[in-house]
Amino acid sequence: MEDSDAQAVLAPLRWHGPRFYLLASSLLALVLWGGYAFYVEYAQGLVVTGMRTPVSWGLNIVNFVYIIAISMSGTIISGILRLTNVGWRTPITRIAESITVMAVIVGALFPLLDLGRPERGLNLIVYARLQSPITWDTIAIGTYFVASLVYLYLPLIPDIAICRDSIPEASGLRKWVYRNMSLGWAGSPRQERTLKRSIKIMAVLVIPLAVSVHSALSWVFSNTLRDAWHSTVFPPFFVGGAIFSGLATIIIVMYFFRRAYHLEGQITGRHFVNLGRLMLVADLAMIYLTVSEYMAPSYVGETASLQYLSLIFTGQYAGYFWFMMVSGFLVPAFLTAFPRTARNADWVFLAAVLVDVGMWLERYLIVVPGLAVPQLQYPVGQYAPSWVDVSMTVAGLAGLALLLLLFSRLFPIVSLWETKDAETGAAPVRASAFTRRDFLRNGVVAAAGLAVGLGSFMPYSLPGRRWAPVELSALGEAVPPTSAGSHLEFSPMLPGYLPAGVVLKEARVASDGKMLTLVYSGPIPLETYGHDIAMVLFQVKETAIEGPPGYLPSNLVRTRVNGSEGFAEQGEPSQIQWWAGGRRCVLVADLPVAELGKVAASMGEA
């Protein structure tokens, strides 16, 4: 490596500009916000998250699997390419290895933050039960962390020595760190021989360790009776996904470092092209594994499997699934396959971003719908992340970026001594500079690509669309409101007062004569019932329960309607339920509770 190149690599260590402080402090602010979210969760319990049974795992576990998977990057680039002695790897091994260590640190935090009793986290070691897949995870991740830390540190020693010798302006503390961490490196042939041998041993070690980590992670899921998880293809599925998202993450991180630290001389277009090709291979493998995972269950059609598959193919989670398949798998495959885009760093970067988004969704699709589908005839579970879940997710990603940023300011992010030996060669491909025209053109295509995915995603992610609309015919036969009484086991009641603009649309009577539903249209529609229904009033003959339950959740307030006991909920929509004359009445509308109370109080025999 030319001396000027070495100076370019060392420049970020010499001078920290205002942009660094701005970026670092905003990332730190996000991490601290996540810390606050965790404090709230710790103080009040997991009730502040969106998790409820049966979806008892949410974003925390999704992030755990996703971020640990990213850590595969160091192994694949650095371990495998080092063993096969691929020359072009040298400028990017350091980036890959540092992602590995930082991702394991951040990823392993997530399950600990997710515990109902985080203060008992040490029980995982003190009372470790070897038969539990979670213990396999603890052991595998712990071992992997130590190994990848050593694997990051060993090739760093000669570079720390360079820092020690050539950054005279470093502060006293940093000088102390460099002096002690370089372990007296002088670059003697004997030292170099020992180091290279140690690195080689570690390179051999980290590969099986990484495979074991992602397999153990998959066994947490596949070693249960849940239909969505109980699959033998899960370990390779997880390892493949880890390689895939690991490669994408290296491309993203190296793109930013290259631009921010002006490392165009070290990280060339060639690296993007080659990593893009590797990502294409991983992409095709993932498409293959995904088809394998879903093929057999959808062909055989077991009830529980079908319930899960219809949930992700056409149901509530279809937006996520098709976004993953199209924008996360197929579009990146084309982007990295066609020479026009595959030879352009910006396009490869764009493909990598899509891959990372797609792979996060893939983890979400495994964890959340997998738990939502019951094994017996129970209702399908629901999950909507709360601000705590989202804050901790953002904080985790910000923390990962912050760790990488700090690392790159303390140590050379491109391996200096290894690049010195390696043939760098002229890049055979265009190392693109991002011109304004490129920016516009790529921006348009990127927006189109995201729009395709989001188009299928939006209908499912709109607030309030958590339930499929209720078919009115499910409520029974439509009858004239005046003659409803003749079809019922009880005499119906009609409200005398109606809110402004609310008009009776129809009355429906259940086939067993035990339920009457009065359906009203009006200005503020109820989303649950389609477009024009604004208020619904149920009357159900009830003999088993004569009043509201003894315990009520905090969102329900006890109330009385003409002397009968009941409860009310202010919300979107609001509701009042009360028990009167052997029947239960339920009034639902997107109106203030007081208004509903007036309607309820005006009820009388028709």
Added chain:
Amino acid sequence: MKVTRRRFIAGTAMTGIALGLEPARSFAQQTDEQGRMYVFVIDLDRCDGCRKCTEACQTEMYVPPAWGGELQYDGRQPWIQVFDVGGGVSMPIPCQNCQNAPCAKVCPVGATYYSEDHIVLIDQNRCIGCRYCLAACPYQRRFFNWSDPPMTEQEKEIPYSPDYNIPHRKGVAEKCIWCRHRTKMGMVPACVEACRKAGMSALWFGDASQDTVSDGEQTVSLSALLKGRGAYHLKDEFGTLPSVIYLPPKGGVS
């Protein structure tokens, strides 16, 4: 002791064998040291769906609240839950007390364990709240305290024991433990007693090894109770070896 290569390999192999034998052991041990083998019989023909069992359970065990869209009864966790399965048949589902329990198998800290009389218990002093047992239980008979449950003064006074898991607290898993504090004293669980007091006697509890079950008042022969009734376990095909026996309604579903 010097660890030679031979010793290391032998030791590794022995550990592997020991681990492999563990699940086999839990299959084999069907009775405890006294030879007891607890069973729970649920006669669907007699159950009229009054839910007195759930109410009695919630009173007896100070059962904590359930949240939002969770399975619940009266706003609280339904440790024994009565489902309307159609055709006028009601089906109470308590913890199945599997003898190859998925929840006990996956617990990373051994907080879920088999008591010496083979009831699946949970030590809430050890539970870390990872909720793996909730994910593992195919019967969804595991519950979780998402926040600190409201507590009566009376409940606070009770010293904690895994035999009744009172007082309840946040961040730990909950389950029906077949009222172990009662069964240890020779009484039937609270739900069984409530069912008999409601005049149905659809729930029976007893010891299969002695061929006796009781509704809290009369004790009958288990085999006589089951005879010709087409008794079955819920989802036997899971291989979980459940200890609850269901008797289908007589004369089919109306």
